[in-house]
Amino acid sequence: MPVASGLYYIYRPRANKLTKCFYFAVWISLLTLIDGMLAAKTELVDYVHFHWSLMAIVYSIIFLSVRGLASWFFRDRKVFRKEANER
Numbered sequence: 001m002p003v004a005s006g007l008y009y010i011y012r013p014r015a016n017k018l019t020k021c022f023y024f025a026v027w028i029s030l031l032t033l034i035d036g037m038l039a040a041k042t043e044l045v046d047y048v049h050f051h052w053s054l055m056a057i058v059y060s061i062i063f064l065s066v067r068g069l070a071s072w073f074f075r076d077r078k079v080f081r082k083e084a085n086e087r
Contacts, residue, residue, distance in 0.1 A: 005066040
């Protein structure tokens with residue numbers, strides 16, 4: 001999940017809201033599908049109660065949290081540019 005969250009944040013579009021929503025929905029759908037297939041077809045994941053909508057909600061919360069925290073952390077780009085120029 002950390003790798004998927006990082007890739008989601010790095011490659012997120014900066015275009016209009018419709019593109020952002022579509023990108024978000026594709027990521028959530030893809031991860032939910034993969035998780036559901038792993039739970040159904042293999043013994044790698046063993047859920048007591050699995051429902052795709054609950055997993056989609058959990059992934060949505062995780063991705064939105066990562067986006068919010070990363071945006072907050074990198075809010076002042078001048079600080080990072082200053083440190084990079086000092087080396």
